[in-house]
Amino acid sequence: MERILELAKKKADQAEVFRIEKRSEPACFFGGKLTALETEEMLATGLRVVVNGKLGFSSTTHPDEGESLVLRALESAEFGPNADLEFPSAVRHFGAGKFYDPAVIDLSSEKQIEIGEEMIEIVQSSFPDVNLEVEVTKEAQRVSIMNSHGGDVSYERSLFQAFLNVLWILESDRAELEHTYTSIKLTNGPQQMAHDAVWRFNHCRRVAPIETKKMTVIFTSLGFRGLFVPLFYGFNGDLVARKLSLLSDKLNQHIVDPRIVLADDPTNERYPGSCPVDDEGVLTNKNILIDKGILKSFIFDLRSSHRLGLKSSGNGFKKSSLYTGFSVDAQPNPTPSTFVIEPGTISRDELIASVKEGIIVDDTMGAGQGNNLNGEFSMNVALGYKIENGQIVGRVKDVMVAGNVFEIFQHNLRNMTQETWPEDTLFGRYCVPWIAFDDMPVSAT
Amino acid sequence: MKALVKSAIAKSKADFIEIRLEDGNLVEVAYSGKDLKKAQETRDYGGYVRALVDGSWGFISFNRSENLQDYVQKAEENARAAGRGNVALAPVNPVTDVVSSAVDAANDPRRVPLEEKVRLFGHFSSTVLNLNKKIISASVGYRQSDRKIVYANSEGTLLEMNGVWGAGGISAIGRDGNIVQSVHTGFGTRTSWQDIVDAEQQIESLGRQVLDLLSAEPARGGRYTVILDPKLAGVFIHEAFGHLSEADNVSDNPKLLSQMVLGTRFAQDHFNVLDGGALENERGSYAYDDEGVPSTLTHLIKDGLLTGRLHSRETAAAMGEPVTGNARTIGYRFSPICRMSNTFIGAGPHSFEKMLEGVDNGLYVSGGGSGNTSKGLFTFSAEKARSIKKGKLGEWIRDIVLTGNVFQTLKDIDMVGDDLVRSKSGGCGKSVGARMQYPLCVSMGSPHIRIQNVLIGGR
Numbered sequence: 001m002e003r004i005l006e007l008a009k010k011k012a013d014q015a016e017v018f019r020i021e022k023r024s025e026p027a028c029f030f031g032g033k034l035t036a037l038e039t040e041e042m043l044a045t046g047l048r049v050v051v052n053g054k055l056g057f058s059s060t061t062h063p064d065e066g067e068s069l070v071l072r073a074l075e076s077a078e079f080g081p082n083a084d085l086e087f088p089s090a091v092r093h094f095g096a097g098k099f100y101d102p103a104v105i106d107l108s109s110e111k112q113i114e115i116g117e118e119m120i121e122i123v124q125s126s127f128p129d130v131n132l133e134v135e136v137t138k139e140a141q142r143v144s145i146m147n148s149h150g151g152d153v154s155y156e157r158s159l160f161q162a163f164l165n166v167l168w169i170l171e172s173d174r175a176e177l178e179h180t181y182t183s184i185k186l187t188n189g190p191q192q193m194a195h196d197a198v199w200r201f202n203h204c205r206r207v208a209p210i211e212t213k214k215m216t217v218i219f220t221s222l223g224f225r226g227l228f229v230p231l232f233y234g235f236n237g238d239l240v241a242r243k244l245s246l247l248s249d250k251l252n253q254h255i256v257d258p259r260i261v262l263a264d265d266p267t268n269e270r271y272p273g274s275c276p277v278d279d280e281g282v283l284t285n286k287n288i289l290i291d292k293g294i295l296k297s298f299i300f301d302l303r304s305s306h307r308l309g310l311k312s313s314g315n316g317f318k319k320s321s322l323y324t325g326f327s328v329d330a331q332p333n334p335t336p337s338t339f340v341i342e343p344g345t346i347s348r349d350e351l352i353a354s355v356k357e358g359i360i361v362d363d364t365m366g367a368g369q370g371n372n373l374n375g376e377f378s379m380n381v382a383l384g385y386k387i388e389n390g391q392i393v394g395r396v397k398d399v400m401v402a403g404n405v406f407e408i409f410q411h412n413l414r415n416m417t418q419e420t421w422p423e424d425t426l427f428g429r430y431c432v433p434w435i436a437f438d439d440m441p442v443s444a445t
Numbered sequence: 446m447k448a449l450v451k452s453a454i455a456k457s458k459a460d461f462i463e464i465r466l467e468d469g470n471l472v473e474v475a476y477s478g479k480d481l482k483k484a485q486e487t488r489d490y491g492g493y494v495r496a497l498v499d500g501s502w503g504f505i506s507f508n509r510s511e512n513l514q515d516y517v518q519k520a521e522e523n524a525r526a527a528g529r530g531n532v533a534l535a536p537v538n539p540v541t542d543v544v545s546s547a548v549d550a551a552n553d554p555r556r557v558p559l560e561e562k563v564r565l566f567g568h569f570s571s572t573v574l575n576l577n578k579k580i581i582s583a584s585v586g587y588r589q590s591d592r593k594i595v596y597a598n599s600e601g602t603l604l605e606m607n608g609v610w611g612a613g614g615i616s617a618i619g620r621d622g623n624i625v626q627s628v629h630t631g632f633g634t635r636t637s638w639q640d641i642v643d644a645e646q647q648i649e650s651l652g653r654q655v656l657d658l659l660s661a662e663p664a665r666g667g668r669y670t671v672i673l674d675p676k677l678a679g680v681f682i683h684e685a686f687g688h689l690s691e692a693d694n695v696s697d698n699p700k701l702l703s704q705m706v707l708g709t710r711f712a713q714d715h716f717n718v719l720d721g722g723a724l725e726n727e728r729g730s731y732a733y734d735d736e737g738v739p740s741t742l743t744h745l746i747k748d749g750l751l752t753g754r755l756h757s758r759e760t761a762a763a764m765g766e767p768v769t770g771n772a773r774t775i776g777y778r779f780s781p782i783c784r785m786s787n788t789f790i791g792a793g794p795h796s797f798e799k800m801l802e803g804v805d806n807g808l809y810v811s812g813g814g815s816g817n818t819s820k821g822l823f824t825f826s827a828e829k830a831r832s833i834k835k836g837k838l839g840e841w842i843r844d845i846v847l848t849g850n851v852f853q854t855l856k857d858i859d860m861v862g863d864d865l866v867r868s869k870s871g872g873c874g875k876s877v878g879a880r881m882q883y884p885l886c887v888s889m890g891s892p893h894i895r896i897q898n899v900l901i902g903g904r
Contacts, residue, residue: 027527028878031697035530036502037523040778043508061508062468062490072486079484079563109526131698135878163879167820169700176819180879324883329471329487365817365824371625380817380824380848398848400902426881445666445848445902 001146004047007070009148012049012056012077016087016147018279018318019045020328024159026137027112032120037109044328046318047073055083055303059329085302087147088312090283094155094276098269103186104138104158112136115162115190122194123166127201133165136190145281153281159183159272161424162190166197168204175204175395177363177383179222182272182424189422196421200362200383208386208394210444216358216387216414217401217440218351221421223361224432226379228339229322230405232428233372235264235289237300237315237334241307246375246406250295256409258293259344259416264315265431266337271422273337273429277314280332284314289339301334322427339430344416348434351417353390359442360385360392360434361401378402398445412437447605450597453513459496459503459521461534463598465735466492466510467777470555474562475586476570483586484563491777496520501530506778535761535768537738539601544732546608549637554611555591557638562587565641566613569648573617576652579659581625584616587641590886602737610728610886612870613641615648619655626658626843628828629813631870635726640869658829661841664901670804670833671847671899672797674811675866677827679889682718683788683873684816685823685851690720690745690753691771691783691875692760694820701820704852707766711751712855717791718746720755722770728869729786729887733770736781740770745788746855755783775882782877789890793861800860800895807833808901810845824848846902854896862892 001017008015024040046059047069056077060069096102116136123132139161144154161182168175177197181189219227239245247255266274266284277283280302288296300308301316316332319325346354363383381399385392414436422431450464468490475483493506494516503523505516548554566585573583591609596602612633619626630647634640673681688694695702722731722740731740736758743753756764757772760783772781801809812828825847832839872884 026878030693033530033697034501034527035532036504036780037527038503038780039505039519039523041505041507041509042778057485059487060490062488063509065488065490069488072488075559076485079481079560081481109523113527129700131700133878137879161879165878167698167701169698169704169820174820174822178876324881329473329485329489331483365819382817382819424879445900 014050024139029134050083051077119194135163206394237304261342262290271338280316461497469592494520498524501527534758552637617651621659633869661843670807678891683889722786860895
């Protein structure tokens with residue numbers, strides 16, 4: 001890293017080297033049976049340079065590449081965007097600290113297999129006919145970032161992850177659940193996820209009729225995925241800096257119901273996105289975005305914050321688009337670590353029992369396909385259940401839910417559960433309660 | 446390099462072992478309106494070893510290739526730790542070959558400097574922005590991947606392959622009051638930068654399309670007779686049917702397999718679906734798949750009957766069907782899995798005019814097609830549509846969503862056009878476990894098709 005930084009500094013006004021080393025080991029089960037053990041070793045390096053006020057970037061996964069990496073970054077800077085940023089000078093080496101659980105790293109492959117078999121047993125004991133795909137993965141990461149401002153940070157992190165796909169084929173119909181659980185620490189989250197799958201499929205045993213009308217809609221933490229995307233667009237510092245976020249000029253205003261407290265929280269080991277620094281070497285902090293309904297803050301990386309004369313919130317993560325995860329060949333963008341909505345006051349059972357007529361939206365197809373900039377969402381309910389007189393009466397099919405995320409949080413919020421669950425989805429990571437909204441239009445197609 | 450790979454394989458004690466080494470470059474250019482968002486070239490170098498021991502797989506991927514022997518051992522350890530399994534491989538003949546894709550030497554996309562790529566796409570973007578006053582933004586991008594791959598296995602196959610895949614896209618985004626509409630065109634090449642330069646000819650019509658859509662009415666929900674244009678029909682057959690033809694989606698799933706028995710009637714006579722990497726210079730073309738199996742052209746549906754599916758060596762053995770050369774990986778971080786290559790609906794006898802005849806109240810739906818599928822159920826949004834009234838094309842319609850069950854929808858296709866077109870850009874995504882493997886270079890093709898009784902979402 002030092003060598004690449006020195007080479008780059010000869011030609012560039014500023015330079016930053018990012019390196020990730022990781023080892024990821026999934027145990028993979030198909031058709032309910034163990035089929036493979038895998039190991040992924042990664043060593044990848046990214047280089048950003050500033051030359052004549054322009055930002056350039058390149059990356060490599062070749063362990064020995066130096067000069068050609070620098071040349072590519074310099075060439076990229078010839079056409080790059082204006083480099084409205086300054087690299088941070090923090091020096092911190094966190095080592096294997098708070099975000100590293102030795103119990104994850106020391107997990108034997110036998111134990112990984114055992115956890116996967118437990119998950120399968122939990123689901124199959126209630127649903128012997130379903131098709132199951134399971135992965136149980138342990139991962140160790142080491143991230144190091146050095147820059148020409150003297151910045152030099154590094155940390156180690158563990159990840160414990162389980163994946164569950166349940167496909168239930170019925171006569172002319174099917175129900176499918178795809179769910180991922182990720183934590184820094186070793187927990188019984190995978191087994192809990194399997195128990196939750198049983199709860200879900202128990203409500204798919206019969207189909208409940210439904211007609212188009214307004215009713216209560218409960219989003220489970222998984223179903224919240226469809227609301228996460230337009231919500232995140234509002235807080236994205238890049239869109240705020242370009243005045244494209246509809247929250248751009250609403251700081252310190254009441255934007256939603258006063259029961260809502262929303263934070264971006266990289267500090268909790270229970271959450272999948274937690275880490276001590278972001279991918280630009282900025283120290284991370286818990287950042288309150290909405291406090292009792294009042295807009296308090298946005299999420300920024302170095303570039304977007306610099307444009308507004310603010311400090312980065314430590315949310316510059318290398319993620320190239322909404323639909324892809326970490327990627328070394330992506331440049332940092334404002335990205336949530338984990339969005340957290342504070343829990344409500346009643347239990348899930350009490351919430352369901354309090355609803356006269358409504359649906360539970362548990363998984364969606366088409367999330368993120370609405371006009372996200374306007375806060376709009378529109379989704380097909382892939383997995384959802386009908387509530388009548390406080391009881392779940394069956395699965396709903398061919399149902400669409402649409403609306404504006406900020407409007408429903410302002411005008412329609414009914415209640416939130418005490419229970420929360422950390423979700424690791426394709427779009428991003430968050431930990432939220434079940435959230436109920438009243439008078440939502442539900443259309444049956 | 447080849448000598449290292451051969452000696453590492455020779456020392457292995459696994460029942461079967463394969464090694465892939467890969468060195469690739471990715472060039473990306475992207476504009477959002479006037480702003481250049483991305484102009485970069487990155488390198489991806491690495492490899493994997495996959496070992497089969499007692500019917501279970503062990504796999505390791507890596508970036509440091511100097512200790513190949515250690516990775517061979519680790520892959521074998523992983524396979525042993527997975528215990529006794531029932532994986533077997535269909536037999537194939539070992540091959541030794543060197544394959545370079547046929548690039549036009551005077552117009553090799555790899556030799557065009559980054560500066561020229563930035564210039565051309567900047568020009569595309571400003572051309573879009575100047576189309577008309579309703580255009581508020583453009584989204585324009587290019588992605589070029591070139592790779593050298595060495596593949597060898599313990600049966601004696603040894604391959605060197607290299608090729609280039611260039612693809613671009615241009616979106617025009619227009620606004621009228623609160624209504625925002627966008628239209629897109631894609632293009633690509635395996636052989637010549639000229640194919641990318643020529644995309645300029647596609648820009649002008651985008652301006653007209655945006656205006657048409659901004660003055661369009663939103664769709665009214667209901668059931669319609671629908672004609673799909675080749676682009677949307679290609680997306681439909683890829684997403685809704687093609688993924689079901691990937692043998693690893695059904696081989697472990699007896700219930701789904703019972704709905705995919707070869708010989709079952711899936712569509713009306715004269716309806717054909719094919720897939721194959723053996724087509725020349727298409728986006729999904731290759732000489733050998735990522736297990737070293739020669740590419741083929743497979744009839745998935747022939748004259749309305751289900752006749753084939755897409756296999757890796759593992760699924761071909763498990764199901765007792767012939768290999769098709771469809772085991773593919775997006776790169777060295779993933780084991781090869783069953784994937785599509787160039788998937789298309791075969792051309793039929795009907796002209797577009799003939800399809801319009803007799804449609805009393807229908808829709809001509811075209812373009813775009815972001816969608817979701819779940820093992821037979823599908824939801825697609827289309828870019829645009831026009832009404833069909835008494836056999837004549839009428840007004841423009843926006844915000845179209847089609848939903849259905851593919852098994853029924855295929856049977857409802859009553860006419861197939863004579864005008865097959867294949868896509869030149871785009872990629873396919875498939876998840877195995879929590880990891881999405883995207884984008885894999887594929888093409889999707891179809892002529893115009895007519896479908897009865899399609900459910901269109903709307904207010």
